[in-house]
Amino acid sequence: MNSGRLEALGDGIFSIAMTILVLELVLPEVKGHSWKDFTAALHETWYGLLCYAISFIVLGIMWFGHRLMFEYIGRTDRYFIFLGVLFYMVVCLVPFSTRLLAKNTFEWYAIMIYGLNLSLCNLTLYCQWLYGISKPHILHREIPAEIKREAHIQFLLSPVVYAIAIAVSFYIPWISIAIFIVTPILYLIPSKLDKYLP
Amino acid sequence: MNSGRLEALGDGIFSIAMTILVLELVLPEVKGHSWKDFTAALHETWYGLLCYAISFIVLGIMWFGHRLMFEYIGRTDRYFIFLGVLFYMVVCLVPFSTRLLAKNTFEWYAIMIYGLNLSLCNLTLYCQWLYGISKPHILHREIPAEIKREAHIQFLLSPVVYAIAIAVSFYIPWISIAIFIVTPILYLIPSKLDKYLP
Amino acid sequence: MNSGRLEALGDGIFSIAMTILVLELVLPEVKGHSWKDFTAALHETWYGLLCYAISFIVLGIMWFGHRLMFEYIGRTDRYFIFLGVLFYMVVCLVPFSTRLLAKNTFEWYAIMIYGLNLSLCNLTLYCQWLYGISKPHILHREIPAEIKREAHIQFLLSPVVYAIAIAVSFYIPWISIAIFIVTPILYLIPSKLDKYLP
Amino acid sequence: MNSGRLEALGDGIFSIAMTILVLELVLPEVKGHSWKDFTAALHETWYGLLCYAISFIVLGIMWFGHRLMFEYIGRTDRYFIFLGVLFYMVVCLVPFSTRLLAKNTFEWYAIMIYGLNLSLCNLTLYCQWLYGISKPHILHREIPAEIKREAHIQFLLSPVVYAIAIAVSFYIPWISIAIFIVTPILYLIPSKLDKYLP
Numbered sequence: 001m002n003s004g005r006l007e008a009l010g011d012g013i014f015s016i017a018m019t020i021l022v023l024e025l026v027l028p029e030v031k032g033h034s035w036k037d038f039t040a041a042l043h044e045t046w047y048g049l050l051c052y053a054i055s056f057i058v059l060g061i062m063w064f065g066h067r068l069m070f071e072y073i074g075r076t077d078r079y080f081i082f083l084g085v086l087f088y089m090v091v092c093l094v095p096f097s098t099r100l101l102a103k104n105t106f107e108w109y110a111i112m113i114y115g116l117n118l119s120l121c122n123l124t125l126y127c128q129w130l131y132g133i134s135k136p137h138i139l140h141r142e143i144p145a146e147i148k149r150e151a152h153i154q155f156l157l158s159p160v161v162y163a164i165a166i167a168v169s170f171y172i173p174w175i176s177i178a179i180f181i182v183t184p185i186l187y188l189i190p191s192k193l194d195k196y197l198p
Numbered sequence: 199m200n201s202g203r204l205e206a207l208g209d210g211i212f213s214i215a216m217t218i219l220v221l222e223l224v225l226p227e228v229k230g231h232s233w234k235d236f237t238a239a240l241h242e243t244w245y246g247l248l249c250y251a252i253s254f255i256v257l258g259i260m261w262f263g264h265r266l267m268f269e270y271i272g273r274t275d276r277y278f279i280f281l282g283v284l285f286y287m288v289v290c291l292v293p294f295s296t297r298l299l300a301k302n303t304f305e306w307y308a309i310m311i312y313g314l315n316l317s318l319c320n321l322t323l324y325c326q327w328l329y330g331i332s333k334p335h336i337l338h339r340e341i342p343a344e345i346k347r348e349a350h351i352q353f354l355l356s357p358v359v360y361a362i363a364i365a366v367s368f369y370i371p372w373i374s375i376a377i378f379i380v381t382p383i384l385y386l387i388p389s390k391l392d393k394y395l396p
Numbered sequence: 397m398n399s400g401r402l403e404a405l406g407d408g409i410f411s412i413a414m415t416i417l418v419l420e421l422v423l424p425e426v427k428g429h430s431w432k433d434f435t436a437a438l439h440e441t442w443y444g445l446l447c448y449a450i451s452f453i454v455l456g457i458m459w460f461g462h463r464l465m466f467e468y469i470g471r472t473d474r475y476f477i478f479l480g481v482l483f484y485m486v487v488c489l490v491p492f493s494t495r496l497l498a499k500n501t502f503e504w505y506a507i508m509i510y511g512l513n514l515s516l517c518n519l520t521l522y523c524q525w526l527y528g529i530s531k532p533h534i535l536h537r538e539i540p541a542e543i544k545r546e547a548h549i550q551f552l553l554s555p556v557v558y559a560i561a562i563a564v565s566f567y568i569p570w571i572s573i574a575i576f577i578v579t580p581i582l583y584l585i586p587s588k589l590d591k592y593l594p
Numbered sequence: 595m596n597s598g599r600l601e602a603l604g605d606g607i608f609s610i611a612m613t614i615l616v617l618e619l620v621l622p623e624v625k626g627h628s629w630k631d632f633t634a635a636l637h638e639t640w641y642g643l644l645c646y647a648i649s650f651i652v653l654g655i656m657w658f659g660h661r662l663m664f665e666y667i668g669r670t671d672r673y674f675i676f677l678g679v680l681f682y683m684v685v686c687l688v689p690f691s692t693r694l695l696a697k698n699t700f701e702w703y704a705i706m707i708y709g710l711n712l713s714l715c716n717l718t719l720y721c722q723w724l725y726g727i728s729k730p731h732i733l734h735r736e737i738p739a740e741i742k743r744e745a746h747i748q749f750l751l752s753p754v755v756y757a758i759a760i761a762v763s764f765y766i767p768w769i770s771i772a773i774f775i776v777t778p779i780l781y782l783i784p785s786k787l788d789k790y791l792p
Contacts, residue, residue, distance in 0.1 A: 276590065
């Protein structure tokens with residue numbers, strides 16, 4: 001089967017997962033009419049907005065990576081689709097772990113589940129990639145050796161970084177949150193692969 | 199009318215039904231900061247995650263089957279579209295019956311409604327298929343006899359299995375849940391039809 | 397601008413509006429383990445499911461009509477898009493009025509708002525159609541006179557029927573509900589226009 | 595990368611953001627059966643519907659503007675996609691600020707956050723536009739000088755108007771709401787750019 005159908009399902013799933021993040025945001029309950037009442041109420045919403053922004057940008061980056069993969073993979077088979085469904089399954093859990101993190105921002109278990117969820121997204125996509133590049137019949141273009149080499153780093157970078165964030169969370173949780181904020185920026189830096197961008 | 203439009207509606211409906219499954223997940227309420235408090239709270243979330251995973255994969259398989267049908271059916275008519283809307287109607291109920299099962303995992307009525315819902319998905323799609331193959335003017339390719347024969351089994355396999363799950367639920371409910379977990383895996387096994395895969 | 401973009405937005409909006417109907421369904425709260433407890437709890441869910449089914453099928457029919465319109469209208473302009481956004485705005489309200497009807501099934505005000513909402517969907521689509529057929533530069537095919545004549549009936553049939561349902565609701569509300577159930581079936585009957593179906 | 599993929603993600607995000615606005619609407623709780631009970635209950639829903647309508651139309655206009663931009667920009671690069679994700683991130687916040695405004699319609703802080711959110715949508719899209727027109731390699735058509743000139747006005751008009759609405763809200767909040775209602779209508783007036791419409 002042509003991979004276009006799976007890509008359409010994936011585009012839909014990413015746009016919905018990104019949009020419903022907003023449903024998890026809790027309204028600030030302002031108790032009065034002054035600026036002080038407002039900032040006091042916003043204090044609680046603040047973490048919600050921060051987690052919303054991190055998850056939205058991380059999902060945006062994953063959508064981009066997932067799109068790039070299909071520049072080389074043009075067909076699908078039974079197992080490739082199954083791996084794709086697994087990937088989408090963990091992606092769709094992100095609004096859940098974001099909600100958990102927004103409510104318990106500095107608790108180790110919220111940081112652990114959030115980091116685990118984001119890592120699993122990368123790892124399932126990595127499985128799909130590894131399966132894809134091992135089956136020449138589903139590729140529609142030769143993959144340059146440099147891309148194969150760099151892709152490992154790109155896929156494994158964030159699981160490693162998130163593992164550090166989880167480990168740190170038992171001692172100084174705000175460092176973990178800082179790591180969650182900084183990691184997406186790492187993916188913004190132009191990489192060696194940019195010359196292959198279609 | 200070209201079937202492409204109905205397929206686009208269907209792709210949208212499947213990706214949304216799969217994504218909003220996550221909205222039904224209840225946050226674990228951790229009462230303390232220790233590992234024990236965390237696992238105690240997770241206990242309740244556990245069934246939610248299990249039901250989420252089952253439904254997500256079952257919907258993924260149904261999306262795949264529904265896609266395959268359109269490899270042979272290239273046009274639509276009034277009744278075919280109506281049957282399609284009926285199919286989407288039961289598909290969209292899956293987040294509801296999943297929520298019910300997540301909250302009452304080992305109750306016979308939750309298992310019954312969940313099994314009934316999944317069976318109805320297969321049966322309405324089967325109606326659409328039977329209608330489609332009986333109207334040569336909406337096919338855009340000849341359907342090989344072997345596909346026609348095998349398709350009956352593929353469509354009716356899960357309703358039969360789910361009927362067993364429902365019957366068993368009155369006595370040993372965890373076997374029903376085990377059946378729900380195992381059934382999707384049956385659809386992963388390569389079948390005789392794979393050589394016809396486009 | 398080519399109408400394809402507006403159609404894509406519309407397909408998305410219809411598939412989401414249809415899918416989120418399920419979010420409004422309230423779980424049955426079964427108080428015991430017997431069949432009697434189950435049917436007692438289902439009693440409340442029953443109206444929710446009925447309203448869900450009516451709205452889902454009505455939206456499906458509207459999606460179909462809206463699709464057919466674009467068989468003749470191939471381009472858009474500023475005002476046509478604005479009318480389209482108005483149409484989508486009332487379509488997206490259907491999950492809201494469905495929720496109201498599910499909770500207050502036999503109350504005149506719920507029937508009134510539901511009937512009003514469905515009528516407005518038809519009427520805004522009718523405005524879009526009237527605007528479209530009056531501007532030759534946005535058509536991409538000549539519209540046969542018979543279609544123009546029949547379309548008036550198809551667009552105005554349900555607002556008239558729903559007006560009757562609203563009027564009746566002050567006296568015998570269950571007749572109004574029966575009208576809501578029967579109306580979609582009227583649209584299933586093959587019409588004189590079927591020979592023009594693409 | 596071809597911009598088509600980003601456009602598909604954007605179409606999905608816009609249709610979902612527009613549709614889930616309805617989930618924020620609170621049901622009227624009618625306490626009796628008379629017309630008076632009904633209008634009393636509707637009083638609370640009224641602001642919800644008004645905010646729903648404003649946000650829906652504003653998002654429709656933004657979707658239109660965003661679509662027009664891609665008439666000239668046909669390719670994407672790393673930073674353009676990042677700016678796009680930022681734009682979608684603020685767009686997806688609109689259901690949140692709409693909910694806040696619906697609940698606290700005449701409070702200065704709700705008006706401020708709502709006005710800020712809508713302004714940020716325009717400003718992030720403006721950044722994307724400025725970046726796009728400065729990189730000839732992502733354009734697929736020459737942009738006429740008149741469009742470049744007028745675009746500044748179109749992008750900055752609403753942030754300026756919303757800034758006034760926010761300032762006014764500290765004194766006479768209903769004028770701010772009136773500004774929110776009138777602004778979308780300004781965008782409906784045919785502009786000098788219409789002759790360039792594709």
